[in-house]
Amino acid sequence: MSAPSVHAVHENPAWWPPFQAAFDAEGVPVEQWLLTGGETVDLGVPPPDGVFWSRMSASSHTRGHTRSIAHTRAVLRWLEGHGRRVVNGSAVLELEVSKVAQDAALRAAGVETPRTVVAFDRQQVLDGAKALVADGVPSVVTKHNQGGKGLGVQRFDDLGALERHLASDAWVEPVDGVALVQEYVQPAEAFVTRAEFVGGRFLYALAASTAQGFELCPADACALDGGPLFRLREGHVPPRLERYLAFLADAGVEIAGIEYVETADGRVVTYDVNTNTNYNPDVEAVAPASGPREIARYLGSLL
Structure with missing residues (x-):
């Protein structure tokens, strides 16, 4: 044997x-x-x-x-x-394939998430955006409930642009029929942060530039033209670290990347949980620990 x-x-x-x-x-x-x-x-x-x-x-x-x-x-x-x-x-797979499930679990753990409307057709996307704007949200973001790689993520600063987008062939139907309309959370600087966790332990955080949009897959196989998107946030500790650790433990998530925005007015808004996390080779080259090596050690210990 x-x-x-x-x-x-x-x-x-x-x-x-x-x-x-x-x-x-x-x-x-x-x-x-x-x-x-x-x-x-x-x-x-x-x-x-x-x-x-x-x-x-x-x-x-x-x-x-x-x-x-x-x-x-x-x-x-x-x-x-x-x-x-x-x-x-x-149970973790269901978090991976549903941003609605992620949002509910994060909120239950006391983690702030973006204001979100769940929509099931194009008209509901537009109606949801109108409701957010009427309530004081200046810009909205659309995305797919079953996402990954920034699928369906686009920012709209006026409702007319969104309405034209929804009426065009540019609109891509979500694979599960569920779309999200969220408040656009303005970062204090032009990047979002991703914190990596393995085996209930925080490894390091990286900054992902939003200058080229929202397709922010860190794997080498996802590399885009236009310069590096990712850099190590040396010494950075997530402001919500204890809540993230509690969330991961309660949800049974052992390996993940959690993405959040630090805003100019002091909010920390968490918007994504990646349970099939990939690692950027440029960041790995200077990080204090290697994500893949830590995974190999952790899973090897379970054997």
């Missing part, structure tokens, strides 16, 4: 090389489970031994893997039903 291994449940091989290198460096055995919707699951057959790490992405449908999330739901329930150790299990 082979020794137990870490099994990485995901769907995008392009994001995998930094993790493979980290597991190799730490001497931790790892196997990829690529869930792209084509494999069957026999619920009566026990899974292999080992530790299972789910890093399924909410943006999987953008790579042609429209069934991957449903497939992962079934696989994680199967693993948990047989008592296997699952990191970022079935």
